[in-house]
Amino acid sequence: MIAEHAICPDIYHPAVARDGLLTRLRIPGGVLNVAQCMAIEQLLAATSLDYIQVTNRANLQLRALTEDIDKEVLTALTNCGLASSDRAVDGIRNIMLSPTAGIDPQELIDVRPLATAWHDYLTDRPELGILSTKFSVGFDGGGSVGIVDRPNDITLLAVNNREFELYLGIGASGSAPLQVGIRLGVDECLPILAAIAQTYRQGIELFGRDSRRKLRLRDVIYHWSLTGFGEMVQREFKGSSRFIFKNLDRESSELGVGSWEHLGVHQQRQSDRYYLGIVLPLGRWNKPQVKGLGEIADRYGSGAIRLTPWQNIILPDLKLADLERVQSLVTKLGLIHTANHPSSLLRACAGSSGCQFGATDTQQDAIDLSNYIAANFTLDRPLSIHFSGCDKSCAQHDRADITLWGVEGQNCYRLEIAGATAEFGEDPAALCPPDRVPISIGKAIDAYHYQRLNPQESFQAFITRQSPAQLHQIFNVV
Template sequence: MPSPISRLTGEPLNQSQPAPAIRPSACPGLWRIVQARDGGISRIKLDAGHLDADQAEAVAEAAERFAGGVIEVTNRSNLQIRGVGNDPQGLIAHLLAAGLGPRVAAGDDVRNLMLSPAAGLDPALLFDTRALGAQILDLLQTTPRFHALSAKFAVQLDGGEDLAMLWHPHDLWLSPLRLDGELWLGFGLAGCPGQDAPVAAVPLAAGLALVRAVLERFLDLADAGQSRMRQLLEALSTDAFLAGLPLALRRDAAVLDWRRPRRDLARHLGVYPQQQAERVAVGAMAPLGRLSAAQLRGVGGLARELGDGSLRMTPWQSVLLPNIAVGRAERVLAALLHLGLITDAAEPLAGVVACTGSAGCAKALADTKGDALQLAFSLRQPVPVAGIHLSGCGRSCAMAHTAPVTLLAVGPGRYDLYFHDPALPGPGAVAGRNLTLEEAGATLDARPRSNPR
């Protein structure tokens, strides 16, 4: 059997690697199985969300053989297997054999790069980010010094696509803008392109050098208590940070006044256009972020039979099947719906995100998954995609940014209700305390619904 090939880099993947020294972290990884109430959690960090049909089958089989059969799509476009039992080494070996590991074992934690799920496909893209993305991933996982970065330290590379997550905070984000007829990369620190202006820009050809310089500068300056860029910038000005970068930076008004155009989140469900003639992508959401092994296996089979054999996980806890012939799109949609996935943004569960909840997490104060089901189907008004977030505690594991509406559990079946307000920290403005689901639903139905994203 030939070695697995990375869908992003096009290179063979290492199938057998010795376990690295496991550093302390609350974040699951391939080797770091974190225990939860429902068993161990293994997080599979994908190459910018990409995997192929054979790898999808391998994840499904691993979930059945070594765990409880539950697979989650994360808000960073990765997969994780829940309920890992008493043979974690068997699970790890199985995933490594499918090429679902880093090129260098010690680099697993730091493969935190987000691209658009429609990279290379989106009609609106200004450049195809996959080549630069592959270089950044290689830099992160093969540079020993960068293995000291936090397992949460994250980079986003944006190609100007309509289909892009613009609201997740990143330690470093890069987004293209056209200046004097040439493409440049604007970049920001400790923020996101959906709400922040760039702090500077470099020519597109300097993108990799910029990432290297920013990471080295961060590690040169950060102390033991500053694992994230935002923590460093609380003690050091942005100007002072930039002054130490060994690159020529453009910081005129054309850069500093630029803002990233925003698009509708709902477009990742159903049929999504591609720039390639007679081809489309088809998107479907995992209900409340969870797939069964049978569902993932079925999606992989569709990719193999009717697409190009690849899957792209998205930060909206969904999956995109690219390069579907236009004439096959309706067949793919029907098959995804038959598998139990959500293909229409108007479906009630498309509007709700929930963490694992008390059924699987000891820190959760409520059964958020069960409560989300009850709430979603009780609301009379439609909810924007990912518009309501139920969190079992203040850690907000299921969402990396603030939702328009947040229900924060205070006990079984009871929540504090917040509406997003950019002027306020945390989840926003309090709209009710210690509410039942019925009370929260009545408050939501009484309020005009819109999606500020």
């Protein structure tokens, strides 16, 4: 069955994309076990696809399907918890956790029990199937790998070991949620989430009847105003009167993409255990790697694999004595685990191969660039690169070191370097064709390596202090 609103599909309702059917598996909290890895292997075998892709919501997606998922495979996915047995609520189980929840030495509160309770609440309430399949809730335990800047509708951020700060997605689409001036004790979190979800449902019933698209939480809040929405939530919550929502806008996040702090080896809060953050280039996880990482997790870890909203993987609960062996096995699978590799912070949307709005083949162009940089340079700091097939910027909403924007009607990119539009070629208005992208970006990396003030100067700082004429020289490769 094709998704009614073919923008955010689930396993029961694939969407039609340019390259075939697109379907997503919700992975609440982003945590997989060995049995689920085996079910994913089975799914890949049944579809004859080479890889499954980790999304920027720490879910999984399959592209270019030629037909619906086979019933037997679907049953296997349901039996191991990768799909909900209730079709109505499968798509709204978007629950994002700090990917190091429970193992982060700096964490204030382990949010895993809250996430489990929220998942159970959602799956027990088919009436919430009316909510948008983009509805998402994030739980951030206040540790070193945070998700509060990820664009969830609701985020709870631990601010001490007893309380959370409430954030709501009331800003622009795709932006980080904003603080609304409400602190909650741990016991209040589930009731307030339930009150918000039920108020959201009522808003859809009231305002969404004639809408051609499913209203998002921010649309409903807009209809009622933030204060009015707070009053509705208060009524639903039935607790003491204290939910006066205020928009406490905060400074936008710093230049630079997401988090790479989780990549490589890190000690866990459990002093005799370590986790390994592994890069999946563009989130692609192929069949041998699904099998291989499942086996490594089973043999050397606790059987768990964690997906991150940066489209990577964490293998937790490893012993010190096994680290070398595990890293060698991961390398044999063709995977790397260092933040300084060019594919570590490489993001690309579906682009022209999968999306009708894509001007350029972002996925292939990103792989070509990553291969070029890996073959010609040794990066000594992480470098974030983002390819977007059009201005919608689906793959990444915060700014990267280098962004390449596909230009409508042309198979070309507009280069944005450290937030500034870069000139390409002799003509200041010229755009960069895909085959010149590697050499142009390579020139910028070269200039950075040889002209920076010292090894600590970041790429952004280096570019920002260049004059327009110097920038032109750096990118002028025609």
